[in-house]
Amino acid sequence: MIGRLRGTLLDKQPPWLVVDVGGVGYEVEASMTTLVALPGVGEGVSLYTHLVVRDDAHLLYGFAREQERALFRALIRVNGIGPKLALAILSGMDEAAFMRCVMDDDAKALTRLPGVGKKTAERLIIEMRDRFPHWERRDGAVLASESASASMDARETDPLADAEAALVSLGYKPAEAAKMLVGVEEGLSIEAMIKAALTRRMAG
Template sequence: MIGRLHGRIVERRPPFLLLDVNGVGYEIETPMSTFYVLPEDDAPVTLHTHLAIRDDAHVLYGFASAADRSLFRALLKVSGVGGKMALAILSGMTAAEFSLTVQAADVAALTRLPGIGKKTAERLIVEMRDRLDKLEGTGLPVAGEAAQAVAPPAESAGEEAVAALLALGYKPAEAQRLVRAVAAEGMGTEEIIRAALQGAAGKGK
């Protein structure tokens, strides 16, 4: 089992990145909460990892903190929740926000995340309530408010943001709508994604 990797980022395609570890490139899927705190390319970074072995592929997930990885693993134990959905949850809200959402039994907040219907949201609340008490590190800072839209983004940044939202489970029309609603001139891909996810979660209202 690969539990941790230390290397340098050589490619970013949110929510994917390529990490060079002593000349070996590891393709890693990460939640956007990890992307937001990554250093510049070529700077050393350590990621806590989880390897998922399926019949058709081996998928490596990476997290900036052990707490995020613990929450990811706890989510995988919930019936009906796979790696893609768990990644979308950690991209759409911080561990602290997820904890508060579960404690408040806020079904509506969870159903705003891609791929989560009412039944799945209710299952998450019931099954995660007790598990969260055993997890450490849920007191993470809440992300800032989304940027106000004033102009379209650069074409490449906007397209990359849409592609990232599609990878997280959003439907094409919804991904494009979210990006258009928050895009501002000069914003980078990760800034657009952050603002789009905040808009999807209803933040800043």
């Protein structure tokens, strides 16, 4: 099992990134929450990882925080939730926001995520509710997510088109992805555009 990577960020094409570790480039899929928190290409990076072994591929998922990886691992143990959907959930909301949805029985907020219907949202609330107590601080406060800052990477590609493609890869339909990006501030990095679109989607 590959549990952590520390190296140089070689490429960042949401939702994928490549990390050079001792001359070996690891392809890693990450949530938009993690991608926004990462430094620029060429800088050092450290990621918590989870390896999924399939008959046809070995898939590596990366997380900026250990808490995010813990939630990912909890999600994929829920019936009907695979790595792709778990990553989409983590892209739409951080750990603290997801915890609030579960503890407040807010199925409506969860159904705004791609691939999460009413029944799936209800199942997530039921199965995840009892898994959160050990995630609280000793003083009873819910663990807050770390602040994420977007990096501005120079690219020759169209950031808006790349952002739309990344949203489609998360499970949104092309027309829906395009609509989500309407009005998003120009000049942002691809990751920041995606995060802004996801935030507006969840707020709507």
